[in-house]
Amino acid sequence: MSEVSLPAVSREWHLVARPQGWPTAEDFALREVPVTAPEQGRILVRNLHMSVDPYMRGRMNDVKSYVPPFQLDRPMDGGAVGVVVASAAEGFAVGDHVLHGLGWREYADVDAAHATKVDPDLAPLSAYLGVLGMPGLTAYAGLFETASFKEGDAVFVSGAAGAVGSLVGQFARIKGASRVVGSAGSAEKVTVLTEKYGFDAAFNYKDGPVAGQLAEAAPEGIDVYFDNVGGDHLQAAIGALKLNGRATLCGAIAQYNDTEPAPGPNNLAMVIGKRLRLQGVLVSDHAAIQPKFVQDVAGWLRSGELVYDETAVQGIESAVQAFLGMLRGENTGKMIVSFNG
Ligand code: NAP
Numbered sequence: 001m002s003e004v005s006l007p008a009v010s011r012e013w014h015l016v017a018r019p020q021g022w023p024t025a026e027d028f029a030l031r032e033v034p035v036t037a038p039e040q041g042r043i044l045v046r047n048l049h050m051s052v053d054p055y056m057r058g059r060m061n062d063v064k065s066y067v068p069p070f071q072l073d074r075p076m077d078g079g080a081v082g083v084v085v086a087s088a089a090e091g092f093a094v095g096d097h098v099l100h101g102l103g104w105r106e107y108a109d110v111d112a113a114h115a116t117k118v119d120p121d122l123a124p125l126s127a128y129l130g131v132l133g134m135p136g137l138t139a140y141a142g143l144f145e146t147a148s149f150k151e152g153d154a155v156f157v158s159g160a161a162g163a164v165g166s167l168v169g170q171f172a173r174i175k176g177a178s179r180v181v182g183s184a185g186s187a188e189k190v191t192v193l194t195e196k197y198g199f200d201a202a203f204n205y206k207d208g209p210v211a212g213q214l215a216e217a218a219p220e221g222i223d224v225y226f227d228n229v230g231g232d233h234l235q236a237a238i239g240a241l242k243l244n245g246r247a248t249l250c251g252a253i254a255q256y257n258d259t260e261p262a263p264g265p266n267n268l269a270m271v272i273g274k275r276l277r278l279q280g281v282l283v284s285d286h287a288a289i290q291p292k293f294v295q296d297v298a299g300w301l302r303s304g305e306l307v308y309d310e311t312a313v314q315g316i317e318s319a320v321q322a323f324l325g326m327l328r329g330e331n332t333g334k335m336i337v338s339f340n341g
Contacts (some may be wrong), residue, residue: 309333
């Protein structure tokens with residue numbers, strides 16, 4: 001086994017109470033645990049960046065879903081990138097950089113079968129949690145596969161300044177959308193959408209009813225809606241979709257902290273007359289297109305056609321605040337927690 005000298009303890013975030021509605025700091029605890037050398041087939045990783053994602057809110061509830069709930073008084077997990085500091089696994093050496101699923105902790109004892117080597121010379125390491133990682137693939141699969149996007153489509157995306165949404169809009173522009181419209185939660189984000197990401201129009205959904213603002217931004221209607229939000233955004237989009245329009249239902253973040261089920265869109269009957277297709281996407285179903293996704297996105301980044309943002313919060317102590325901040329909209333692009341030292 002190869003290793004550098006290891007620290008005695010690591011800190012990790014545990015869920016200690018299941019949130020009712022909005023999570024609070026009291027639902028989490030940062031705890032110290034001993035660091036031990038990895039057993040055969042495993043690697044010890046010092047995490048450098050970890051991801052906080054909206055789906056983690058669902059994992060804080062004790063309900064059956066497509067990912068199991070976090071357990072109380074156990075470390076939470078999620079995407080992370082780090083550097084190998086001890087290896088008892090063939091093919092992994094100290095100093096290798098890896099992407100894996102054991103975030104929310106400083107040191108991760110990872111089954112090597114669940115670690116993927118990443119190249120820090122190809123892209124900044126945090127990009128493997130965003131534009132070149134899970135959110136990027138979600139945007140790519142949800143737009144090109146689920147929504148069957150084609151050149152000339154007019155596209156509307158909600159949550160447009162976030163990790164997934166900012167890429168959806170730019171992918172659509174790059175692939176020849178006739179119009180790209182986005183909504184986001186502040187005037188600053190709206191400016192980023194039009195000035196930096198090249199959206200044709202954008203609006204702040206907090207300024208007034210979504211339906212009216214969408215009608216102004218896309219007077220001829222839309223062919224594709226990429227839904228990150230649910231609620232009145234979805235209702236407005238159903239109203240704006242043209243004949244044979246398609247909607248990718250990717251997320252419903254407006255409802256993740258609700259304590260009662262939210263009412264559904266009141267205009268679903270339009271789906272019939274307009275022959276709309278509303279389809280959910282789960283990124284985990286689309287691993288097969290990962291190589292094409294990386295090839296396309298790396299190419300667009302190299303050519304400068306695609307840009308991306310990250311909002312980085314420093315230190316494991318700040319991870320819960322970063323997660324809550326992301327739910328409140330404090331991020332532009334991907335919310336990342338970067339570890340000091
Ligand atoms: P993100 O957009 O980077 O961050 C979340 C954003 O949601 C916040 O920045 C905030 O921006 C917005 N938001 C919060 N409350 C809102 C509300 N009530 N109404 C409208 N917007 C609200 O997160 P992400 O990682 O890219 O994820 C975006 C969506 O995709 C989420 O719904 C997530 O669950 C979903 N997702 C699904 C899959 C899948 O496989 N299906 C995979 C990844 C992500 P504002 O300032 O604009 O409000």
